[in-house]
Amino acid sequence: MRPETPAADKSGACLSAAEPANSKCVSLSSVRYEPNRIARLGLGAWPLMCRELWGARELAARLFLRNLKARYKQALLGFFWALLVPLLAVGTFVLLNRAGVLVIGPTDVPYPLFALAGLTVFQLFSTGLVSSCSALVEAGDMIARVNFPREVLVLAAIGQAVFELLVKTALIAAACVYYGFLPPAGALLVPFTLVPLILLTLGLGLFLSLANAVFRDTAQAVGVLLTFLMFLTPVLYPADGAREWLFRLNPLTALVEASRDLFIYGALRHPLDFGLASAGSLLVFLCAWRIFHLVSTKVPERI
Amino acid sequence: MSTVIRVNNAGKKFSKSLRQMMLYGARDIVAGSLGLGDAPERLRPGEFWAVDNVSFELRRGEALGIIGPNGSGKTTLLRMLNGIFMPDRGSIEITGKVGGLIHVGAGFHPMLTGRENIYVNGAILGMKKTEIDRRFQAIVDFADIGDFLDAPVRHYSSGMYVRLGFAVAVHSAPDILLVDEVLAVGDRDFSIKCYQKMKEIRTQGATVVLVSHNEYVIRERTERCLYLRNGRPQAFGPSEEMISRYIQDGLKDKAARRPASAGQLSAANGAAGASSGRRMEILDLGLCAADGRRVDGLDSGAGFLAELRFRVLERVESPFFSINFYNDAGLVYAANSAYEGVHFPALLPGEGTVRLRLPRLDLPTDTYYVSVIIGEGEACYPLDVRHFAWTFLVGRAPNARGLLKLPAEWQLEVSP
Structure with a gap:
């Protein structure tokens, strides 16, 4: 069924005299689609992944802005929603602590400040995971009909979580003023200790978004698991005590504590744990990205 | 190239x-x-x-x-x-660069305005912000949706939605x-x-x-x-x-499906005719070339013959026959003996055939569905009707485009 086309020129597209004058004369990129295209590239896929992601940075930013605007446009309380959950959670714990129902050990800063800091960092992880989990499914229509790097959807979802973290930072600042606590200079390094946590969130988010594209139960499961995970991580209480070794097994402990330690003490109290958790996070991210890139071509037909 | x-x-x-x-x-x-x-x-x-x-x-x-x-x-x-x-x-x-119009308005968010969505959609189609800025006016002019540009897209009609989506897509320089x-x-x-x-x-x-x-x-x-x-x-x-x-394959498929249903139809009609006291019924319509050979299609402009067989059960005073050609747009050509002033004598019980001859079937290339009506009187009271019971293809050769095919004469004059 081959058409009777005369021998065609090789790609490259820029031809000299024969072209009409008004035709665009640029060298065009060629792409060849075939089964298992990405898998065949092997390690050569990494430059392609980086190129694609870099090329899509504007799209990621645009989608992030879109979600942000749309989210707060029709909401009466707007950005205040981002603050409501930590306020309620911390308020509950303060009450329980005062009433003696829950005994939380002494903290080096006023407890509400301690809890707010921990919760803010943890919620970067949890909201990031929840929103990236449904990122692919929510954009199903777009995925099925337009070709673009799917990673941007997860990136935009994580961007939302990072944005909420910034909003909550304002809340923490207000609390600092209220309790008269001046964070040490080391607190300025917190953005760096957040990077591994963001990478971990991205990695798991990429992975879970794929899983959710095939099994919609994933999103529900993630919601349930995250609730438990928060109580297994020293978010609202310090890790010190008899059961500390248990918390240490949880890589999130090191990641959450690192930022809070910087904020309170200006230094890391468990640098080794943090280093290990960071390396692990990087590894999770790289693996998940690779898998995502490899498999995301199969997503449009499954969504 | x-x-x-x-x-x-x-x-x-x-x-x-x-x-x-x-x-x-x-x-x-x-x-x-x-x-x-x-x-x-x-x-x-x-x-x-x-x-x-x-x-x-x-x-x-x-x-x-x-x-x-x-x-x-x-x-x-x-x-x-x-x-x-x-x-x-x-x-x-x-x-x-591939520009897909498989889905216009990809990524449009219903809550955002048209203006905001142009940027979202443009980014999805691979345009940079500066590119969109540069072509923004052209996009807006092309979409031509007026004040709605600053209204949320969810208030758009489906037509406006497509307009905006298409405008962005064609300006993404694919x-x-x-x-x-x-x-x-x-x-x-x-x-x-x-x-x-x-x-x-x-x-x-x-x-x-x-x-x-x-x-x-x-x-x-x-x-x-x-x-x-x-x-x-x-x-x-x-x-x-x-x-x-x-089109021809489509006709063949229909023809392949027809015998059973057509048989049932005429049996039903026959039974109905007998029981309901119908006075006249359609038996069969043959669509033929000028030489009387049955065909399922003809070239535009060829001679055409329709043979309509019918049965009379009870005397019909002044019968009329109508053969109508429809395409997807509606009725294209209707031949009606009464409207054309043809008076047929009264019909007595029995079977008969009426022939409609068109020296030139000047219909444009298309698939036609043929309906037949037979009946009685000046007012064309129908006694039996078959809607879209036959299909007919005009124009195997690409010789008639447009809505009408008119007999044309060309003259050329050239001055030196």
Whole structure:
């Protein structure tokens, strides 16, 4: 069924005299689609992944802005929603602590400040995971009909979580003023200790978004698991005590504590744990990205 | 001119059941992440080839139409060209930036205004912010939606939605434009504008692939066509030929389905005629060439003969006969003996045949559905009716376009 086309020129597209004058004369990129295209590239896929992601940075930013605007446009309380959950959670714990129902050990800063800091960092992880989990499914229509790097959807979802973290930072600042606590200079390094946590969130988010594209139960499961995970991580209480070794097994402990330690003490109290958790996070991210890139071509037909 | 699309034996498989789709999906994802490319050429239980064995090449500035019945794989193929679906076998090579109009307004958020959505949609179609800034006015002018530009998209009519989406897509400077039947939603002026714009980007060197059910669009906008059926290419060639092949295949399918239903119909009619005291009934209509040979189609302008057999059960005073030709747009030609002032004598019980002869069947190329009415009196009281019971194809040769085919005489005068 081959058409009777005369021998065609090789790609490259820029031809000299024969072209009409008004035709665009640029060298065009060629792409060849075939089964298992990405898998065949092997390690050569990494430059392609980086190129694609870099090329899509504007799209990621645009989608992030879109979600942000749309989210707060029709909401009466707007950005205040981002603050409501930590306020309620911390308020509950303060009450329980005062009433003696829950005994939380002494903290080096006023407890509400301690809890707010921990919760803010943890919620970067949890909201990031929840929103990236449904990122692919929510954009199903777009995925099925337009070709673009799917990673941007997860990136935009994580961007939302990072944005909420910034909003909550304002809340923490207000609390600092209220309790008269001046964070040490080391607190300025917190953005760096957040990077591994963001990478971990991205990695798991990429992975879970794929899983959710095939099994919609994933999103529900993630919601349930995250609730438990928060109580297994020293978010609202310090890790010190008899059961500390248990918390240490949880890589999130090191990641959450690192930022809070910087904020309170200006230094890391468990640098080794943090280093290990960071390396692990990087590894999770790289693996998940690779898998995502490899498999995301199969997503449009499954969504 | 260089080849910009080269499709080589491309195929894509799907599975029919959701459950299997999930299972296979999970397995593919696991296998894919372990780098074990399973054998995509093998069909697993429940899978089928939605598109298979498609090969063609397109060069810069060419336009290809894809036609075929519903479910023949047209849109799937378009998505494969766009790189959304990877082929499960064969390969597709694309040179240049692809602009997909498979779905206009991708990423439009209902809560955001048209203005904001132009940027979102543009970014999805691969435009940079500076590019969008530069073309913003052109996009707005083209979409022509007035004040609605600053209203949330959810207040848009479907036509306005398409206008805005199409405006962004055509201004994304694609080298290859894939269009999927979307222009049908816009109003008349806008769809004319769209086709003009498509023409314009073609003259700038862009290649167009167009999926449409509209024969006229395909005929006017594309030179060559790929005719798909059940995911398999039936033919590839000049659009005109492909369309008439498509139409003829459609007729054949109908003919293949007809005997049973037609038999039942006439039996039912017969029974009804006997029991309900019908006075006259249609037995059969033969559509023939001028020589009386039964045909299922004729060239435009050829001689035509219709033979209508009927049965009279009770005396009919002043009978009339009407044979009507419809196309998708409606009634095209109606032959009616009463309106044409032909008086037939009263009919007595028995069987008879009435013949309608047209020296020239000057109908434009199309598929026609034929209805027959027979009845009595000046007021044309119907005694038996058969709606769309026959199909007839006019124009195997591409000799009649447009809505009308009029007898024409040409004269040429040249002064030295």
